[in-house]
Amino acid sequence: MSQSYNRGLIEDFGRWREFSAGMWAWVFHKFTGWVLVGYLFTHIAVLSTALQSPDAYTTTIQSLESLLVVRILEVGLLSVAVFHILNGLRLLFVDLGVGLEAQDKSFYASLLLTGAIAVASVPTFLAGVFG
Amino acid sequence: MSTQLPDQTEDESSAGEAEPTSAAQERRMAKKRERAAERDEKRQAEEAEAALADEETYHLKVFRYDPEIEGKKEPRFDDFHVPYHKGMTVLDALMYARDTYDSSLTFRHSCRQAVCGSDAMFVNGRQRLCCKTQLSDLEEPVRIEPLPHAEVVKDLVVDMEHFYDQMEAVEPYFQTNDLPDGELEEQRQSRENREKVKMSTRCIWCGACMSSCNIAAGDNEYLGPAAINKAYRFTMDEREGEDMKQQRLEILEQEHGVWRCQTQFSCTEVCPKDIPLTEHIQELKREAVKNNLKFW
Ligand code: HEM
Ligand code: SF4
Ligand code: FES
Numbered sequence: 001m002s003q004s005y006n007r008g009l010i011e012d013f014g015r016w017r018e019f020s021a022g023m024w025a026w027v028f029h030k031f032t033g034w035v036l037v038g039y040l041f042t043h044i045a046v047l048s049t050a051l052q053s054p055d056a057y058t059t060t061i062q063s064l065e066s067l068l069v070v071r072i073l074e075v076g077l078l079s080v081a082v083f084h085i086l087n088g089l090r091l092l093f094v095d096l097g098v099g100l101e102a103q104d105k106s107f108y109a110s111l112l113l114t115g116a117i118a119v120a121s122v123p124t125f126l127a128g129v130f131g
Numbered sequence: 132m133s134t135q136l137p138d139q140t141e142d143e144s145s146a147g148e149a150e151p152t153s154a155a156q157e158r159r160m161a162k163k164r165e166r167a168a169e170r171d172e173k174r175q176a177e178e179a180e181a182a183l184a185d186e187e188t189y190h191l192k193v194f195r196y197d198p199e200i201e202g203k204k205e206p207r208f209d210d211f212h213v214p215y216h217k218g219m220t221v222l223d224a225l226m227y228a229r230d231t232y233d234s235s236l237t238f239r240h241s242c243r244q245a246v247c248g249s250d251a252m253f254v255n256g257r258q259r260l261c262c263k264t265q266l267s268d269l270e271e272p273v274r275i276e277p278l279p280h281a282e283v284v285k286d287l288v289v290d291m292e293h294f295y296d297q298m299e300a301v302e303p304y305f306q307t308n309d310l311p312d313g314e315l316e317e318q319r320q321s322r323e324n325r326e327k328v329k330m331s332t333r334c335i336w337c338g339a340c341m342s343s344c345n346i347a348a349g350d351n352e353y354l355g356p357a358a359i360n361k362a363y364r365f366t367m368d369e370r371e372g373e374d375m376k377q378q379r380l381e382i383l384e385q386e387h388g389v390w391r392c393q394t395q396f397s398c399t400e401v402c403p404k405d406i407p408l409t410e411h412i413q414e415l416k417r418e419a420v421k422n423n424l425k426f427w
Contacts, residue, residue, distance in 0.1 A: 005196050005206060005283035005291060015279060018256040023345060025367060082290030094394045097413050104398055 021104035086110035220262035238287035258339035260403035278342040288291030309372030340398035352387040356398035
């Protein structure tokens with residue numbers, strides 16, 4: 001056959017709707033992992049203001065924490081970390097070959113628990129920001 | 132599984148083979164051909180009418196592409212309305228559409244009983260073996276496409292060469308230098324060992340797993356689930372002996388071997404033979420680790 005039809009990247013990406021549990025778990029795990037790496041840098045940047053003086057650190061933290069965006073981002077960070085840890089444990093079990101039949105259920109459980117913890121954390125993270 | 136006989140229509144136009152010797156003979160053959168064509172036309176019209184009159188029809192949306200014909204080079208979807216019988220599979224429906232509406236509709240099939248592995252396609256967003264998929268399990272319209280992540284040759288036919296190359300790469304045949312003493316001695320396998328490799332022997336080389344795998348799509352050199360499963364079948368076969376096992380693990384440990392697997396489970400979900408592919412790949416990963424980390 002002289003010619004064939006290469007469906008190309010666009011059609012490949014169009015297939016995200018056909019993803020199943022394990023594929024989503026993989027996408028989310030990579031995403032959350034790299035968000036955590038990204039956070040590590042901002043974390044170090046903020047912490048290192050303490051090298052200038054204790055006051056500089058205090059004012060930086062106080063000004064950051066007075067912003068609503070930062071409070072919301074913190075809820076996001078917690079969710080990302082919780083999902084990464086829960087799914088990370090799931091992946092460790094998968095690597096050990098334990099409970100492979102429940103791999104989809106354990107993914108949904110990770111999602112649900114992450115959601116519950118994120119919701120439960122909202123009062124703590126948003127406390128005082130509107131005051 | 133397909134249990135229906137395809138509606139076979141006797142092909143009378145064997146005129147091409149027999150040399151027409153006389154004019155009378157030629158006339159007879161021409162008449163015969165005419166009659167056959169007439170019959171064909173009538174049957175097609177009848178069947179199409181029956182299909183329309185029939186309450187129960189299934190709506191197929193079928194991917195079409197033909198690089199060799201002007202006007203068919205642009206990929207498109209064709210609609211077919213196929214009369215439904217109880218027990219009808221996607222393959223039965225495709226065959227009906229081809230035999231009744233459009234003889235140029237091209238797809239691979241042979242055994243119609245999930246043995247030959249030639250009719251894996253992308254049906255309603257999932258890799259399925261068409262002869263093993265009941266229409267009644269699907270929502271309409273039934274969208275039938277060639278396997279994703281492979282080049283389309285024509286309509287529903289994809290190029291399987293790369294898949295076969297990966298299968299061959301793991302040396303998919305029994306090898307051993309652990310021969311029994313007597314010349315006529317058999318190479319016996321224990322029942323337990325047979326049980327261990329049982330599921331992995333069921334592969335029919337349909338390529339559904341490879342097509343479903345995101346990693347294989349992004350890394351053309353990745354052996355893929357079917358090839359690794361094939362390697363599992365022999366690596367775990369005790370009759371091959373320690374030397375062979377070592378050699379097999381070396382193939383599997385390579386950069387594009389078992390470690391590419393990211394446990395997305397898509398292969399395990401689509402395999403029409405229910406082979407626990409991810410489980411086998413994970414077990415080989417652990418074998419590879421045990422093989423290389425020897426603290427004890
Ligand atoms: C208790 C905490 C954690 C657990 C249980 C955990 C678990 C895991 C596991 C099992 C993997 C491998 C996934 C696979 O098999 O493909 C992984 C990947 C990853 N983790 Fe974590 N992790 C944790 C914390 C973190 C933290 C704090 C960071 C960021 C600094 C992080 C960043 C990543 C990244 C970027 C990847 C993806 C690596 C790749 O591309 O393959 N993880 N994690
Ligand atoms: S492992 Fe299953 S899906 Fe993959 S080629 Fe073999 S039979 Fe098909
Ligand atoms: S036709 Fe042989 S497997 Fe479907």
